[in-house]
Amino acid sequence: METNRASYADRSRMRFYIAKFNKPENMQKTLHEGPWFVIGSFLSVRRWEPNFVPNETMEYHTAIWMRLPQLPTKFYDTDILEKIGNRLGGLLKIDSCTSATLRGRYARICIQVPIGKPLQGDVQIRNHTQKVVYEGEGILCTSCGEIWHI
Numbered sequence: 001m002e003t004n005r006a007s008y009a010d011r012s013r014m015r016f017y018i019a020k021f022n023k024p025e026n027m028q029k030t031l032h033e034g035p036w037f038v039i040g041s042f043l044s045v046r047r048w049e050p051n052f053v054p055n056e057t058m059e060y061h062t063a064i065w066m067r068l069p070q071l072p073t074k075f076y077d078t079d080i081l082e083k084i085g086n087r088l089g090g091l092l093k094i095d096s097c098t099s100a101t102l103r104g105r106y107a108r109i110c111i112q113v114p115i116g117k118p119l120q121g122d123v124q125i126r127n128h129t130q131k132v133v134y135e136g137e138g139i140l141c142t143s144c145g146e147i148w149h150i
Contacts, residue, residue: 016054032063032093032110046112060115063092065135067106068123075125081109088120088132089113106133118143 021027030036036043044060066088068075075081078094085091088111095108113119123130 018048028093036062044115061090061112062115063110063112064089065095065108065110067108067133067135068130069106069133071107071130072128075128075130076107080125081107084123084125084130085109085111088123 019027019030021030030045031047036045044062046061068084081094082091085094090112091109092112093110095110097108119134120132122132
């Protein structure tokens with residue numbers, strides 16, 4: 001019987017940890033279901049990158065779900081949603097109900113955004129200006145991108 005375990009390598013002097021998952025779905029859950037907090041402190045989670053040098057990394061990121069309310073149905077297209085996600089940060093995931101166009105009130109995507117940079121309140125899609133609503137309101141300041149100071 002396989003368990004839902006992960007192994008960790010402590011890089012605490014540099015404030016980084018490496019987590020190795022025995023199931024891909026556990027890694028996906030960790031990457032996509034943030035933002036994460038441990039005993040009230042923010043934990044930035046990101047996929048490992050080749051040639052990563054911890055003491056040269058100054059930018060922290062978080063995953064955040066966003067909604068595109070009343071998105072015109074012609075934009076419920078995986079390629080268009082991917083471009084929107086990458087324009088607003090970095091696309092991590094498109095909600096399964098959105099990708100199947102089962103939900104009509106809004107499209108929902110998960111993006112990776114840098115902490116400390118303002119979040120965009122809208123995005124231009126061709127000649128349409130689309131409002132963006134971020135989930136977890138009150139955690140990430142939309143004006144400056146900082147965690148929980150509001």
